Amino acid sequence: EAGVAQSPRYKIIEKRQSVAFWCNPISGHATLYWYQQILGQGPKLLIQFQNNGVVDDSQLPKDRFSAERLKGVDSTLKIQPAKLEDSAVYLCASSLHGGPYEQYFGPGTRLTVT
Amino acid sequence: GESVGLHLPTLSVQEGDNSIINCAYSNSASDYFIWYKQESGKGPQFIIDIRSNMDKRQGQRVTVLLNKTVKHLSLQIAATQPGDSAVYFCAEMGGSGGGSNYKLTFGKGTLLTVNP
Numbered sequence: 076e077a078g079v080a081q082s083p084r085y086k087i088i089e090k091r092q093s094v095a096f097w098c099n100p101i102s103g104h105a106t107l108y109w110y111q112q113i114l115g116q117g118p119k120l121l122i123q124f125q126n127n128g129v130v131d132d133s134q135l136p137k138d139r140f141s142a143e144r145l146k147g148v149d150s151t152l153k154i155q156p157a158k159l160e161d162s163a164v165y166l167c168a169s170s171l172h173g174g175p176y177e178q179y180f181g182p183g184t185r186l187t188v189t
Numbered sequence: 190g191e192s193v194g195l196h197l198p199t200l201s202v203q204e205g206d207n208s209i210i211n212c213a214y215s216n217s218a219s220d221y222f223i224w225y226k227q228e229s230g231k232g233p234q235f236i237i238d239i240r241s242n243m244d245k246r247q248g249q250r251v252t253v254l255l256n257k258t259v260k261h262l263s264l265q266i267a268a269t270q271p272g273d274s275a276v277y278f279c280a281e282m283g284g285s286g287g288g289s290n291y292k293l294t295f296g297k298g299t300l301l302t303v304n305p
Contacts, residue, residue, distance in 0.1 A: 079232070108293075117278050117295025118233065131292060166232050178293060180232025 077101065079181035081167050087187045093155040096184045100148070100169030106130075108178065109142055109152050110166040118166055124150065125173055157188045201302045208266040210299045212279035215260060219281040223293070224253060224264045228275045233295075236264070236277075266301075274303045 080099040088094050100107050105126050110118035121140065123131040127147040135142070139158070144150040154161055164183040202208050214222070220241050225233035239246045239253045239262075246253050252265040262279050276298040282291050 115297070117280070117297055119295070120292060123292075168232070173291065177235040177238075180234070182230065183232050 079167055079169055079179055081181040081184055083184055084182065085185050087189065088157055090159055090188050091156040093153065094157055094186060096152045096165050098150045098167030098181060100167070101179055104169035104171050106170045106173030107144055107150050108168040109150070110168065112164040112166055112183070114163070130173070159188050162186055162188045199300045199302070201304060202269050204269060204271060204303055204305050206269055208269045208273070208301060210264045210277050210301065212262040212296055213260060214262060214281055216281055216283060217260065219283045221282040222255060222262050223280045223282060225278045225280060226275045227278065233278060269303050271303045271305055274301055276300050
């Protein structure tokens with residue numbers, strides 16, 4: 076079974092630039108999550124999708140971050156404009172139903188904002 | 190607010206010894222507690238979980254203990270191997286109205302180093 080795919084793996088941008096991350100979840104997984112992991116900390120949930128609908132985006136900084144999952148499969152997370160404090164690893168995860176089951180994580184995209 | 194925290198940021202053990210990683214939590218309403226392993230450059234990997242109505246659960250070389258009285262969670266790794274070197278996170282999962290809206294909240298992590 077193929078795992079969660081993410082791209083790019085690394086990205087370096089200057090502050091005020093825009094960046095987008097892509098995630099392809101495990102086939103058949105209805106629930107998709109985006110997490111932000113700052114160095115030395117645990118992942119923090121940004122947004123959760125159930126199919127193509129948003130279940131929870133309470134911790135997403137909506138003035139600069141946006142995410143979509145138009146066809147209920149792949150998802151894109153965008154930051155516009157980026158700030159220095161956005162430097163982190165952005166993890167995508169998926170689960171079959173979104174309930175108390177295992178979430179499968181992708182390898183993440185390491186973003187450095189200079 | 191509610192949070193999940195760890196007692197020790199780093200743990201160093203000898204190969205073959207048993208490892209114990211501890212975690213304190215504050216949200217008594219959490220339904221599940223989960224341990225994740227994160228190796229450098231990879232996403233967290235599920236190790237084992239335990240429901241809030243259980244005290245102990247065993248897996249292959251790992252055991253999770255839950256003490257609800259003191260709100261404490263521990264991960265025991267038997268016969269620790271160099272491949273166990275990683276950051277270990279405890280996480281709590283609680284439902285928000287049930288259904289598919291279970292939010293996972295991670296602690297800060299413990300770095301486990303296994304010396305050969």
